[in-house]
Amino acid sequence: MEITTEEFNVLSEYIHRKSGICLPIEKKYLIQQRLMPIIKKLNLNSFMELYDRLAYSSNSNLEHEIIAAISTNETLFFRDDHPFETLHKHIFPKFCTNINGEDSQCKINILSIGCSTGQEPYSIAMAAHEYVQANCFISKIKIEDFNILGIDISSDVLLKAESAQYNDIEIKRGISDERKVKYFNKEGNDWIIKEKIRDIVEFRKINIVKSFMMLEGFHIIFCRNILIYFDRETKQNILKQLLNILTDKGILIIGASENLFCLSDNFESRSFGSTLFFEKKMEA
Ligand SMILES: C[S@@+](CC[C@H](N)C(=O)[O-])C[C@H]1O[C@@H](n2cnc3c(N)ncnc32)[C@H](O)[C@@H]1O
Numbered sequence: 001m002e003i004t005t006e007e008f009n010v011l012s013e014y015i016h017r018k019s020g021i022c023l024p025i026e027k028k029y030l031i032q033q034r035l036m037p038i039i040k041k042l043n044l045n046s047f048m049e050l051y052d053r054l055a056y057s058s059n060s061n062l063e064h065e066i067i068a069a070i071s072t073n074e075t076l077f078f079r080d081d082h083p084f085e086t087l088h089k090h091i092f093p094k095f096c097t098n099i100n101g102e103d104s105q106c107k108i109n110i111l112s113i114g115c116s117t118g119q120e121p122y123s124i125a126m127a128a129h130e131y132v133q134a135n136c137f138i139s140k141i142k143i144e145d146f147n148i149l150g151i152d153i154s155s156d157v158l159l160k161a162e163s164a165q166y167n168d169i170e171i172k173r174g175i176s177d178e179r180k181v182k183y184f185n186k187e188g189n190d191w192i193i194k195e196k197i198r199d200i201v202e203f204r205k206i207n208i209v210k211s212f213m214m215l216e217g218f219h220i221i222f223c224r225n226i227l228i229y230f231d232r233e234t235k236q237n238i239l240k241q242l243l244n245i246l247t248d249k250g251i252l253i254i255g256a257s258e259n260l261f262c263l264s265d266n267f268e269s270r271s272f273g274s275t276l277f278f279e280k281k282m283e284a
Pocket residue numbers: 019020021071072073074075076079113114115116117120151152153154157206207208209223224225226255
């Protein structure tokens with residue numbers, strides 16, 4: 001069964017309205033491929049029948065299933081490495097020490113947007129643990145001073161993130177042997193993240209295309225490899241909200257292939273090593 005242009009148009013408009021994800025006509029094959037299993041499962045005869053179900057039955061389970069099928073959940077531990085090194089060497093010290101280099105009151109709230117199956121927030125937690133260990137003789141900072149919140153639109157990926165359970169292939173993508181011993185327990189064929197790391201990470205289901213102003217007070221926001229899926233207007237709306245939930249001089253870290261060019265004037269771009277990141281302007 002091949003999706004027609006009319007079917008593509010109504011379904012891509014629906015997906016855009018619900019999740020902000022933009023699907024240009026070149027992505028017709030993606031809708032066809034990813035929605036076909038749902039069509040078969042529901043015994044439907046066409047993509048238009050699927051759209052009719054969505055549009056006229058207010059079935060929120062089906063809506064979630066469609067968004068989850070369309071979303072790209074690709075992720076890995078310590079993706080691109082350098083942002084986590086920058087956290088350790090440059091960003092954590094910025095929030096944990098005062099201008100004399102002494103300990104300052106330190107509670108660091110970190111948000112991981114589009115956290116998928118959890119590898120990103122857990123990598124941040126491991127980086128925080130390593131920062132605490134490396135500074136234990138000169139600083140009073142404790143691992144409990146870090147709070148990390150992972151958010152995603154998809155319940156399926158969040159369930160997996162909360163389980164903190166990964167297979168060998170997932171572990172091999174980014175976890176060194178040293179970190180495997182330090183942060184994971186073996187259970188059957190899988191690996192479960194140790195409590196000391198899980199204890200500082202929480203997850204919530206939030207669609208960032210809608211309002212997420214119930215969140216506040218983040219010092220650092222990871223918003224990596226998600227803005228690329230949205231159109232310009234949606235990106236601008238998200239950035240406005242990010243600005244409001246960041247503390248003064250809060251830091252925004254985006255993906256390697258993303259930029260804020262012409263999207264917002266309220267962030268100052270900064271770099272450390274290979275990491276380009278953005279600092280909220282004081283007056284913003
Ligand atoms: C490609 S993954 C990126 C994962 C991780 N940030 C990384 O860089 O490895 C994008 C994630 O964004 C989530 N996502 C897509 N649209 C979203 C929305 N409107 N609100 C919240 N999360 C969304 C998807 O479910 C997916 O898990």
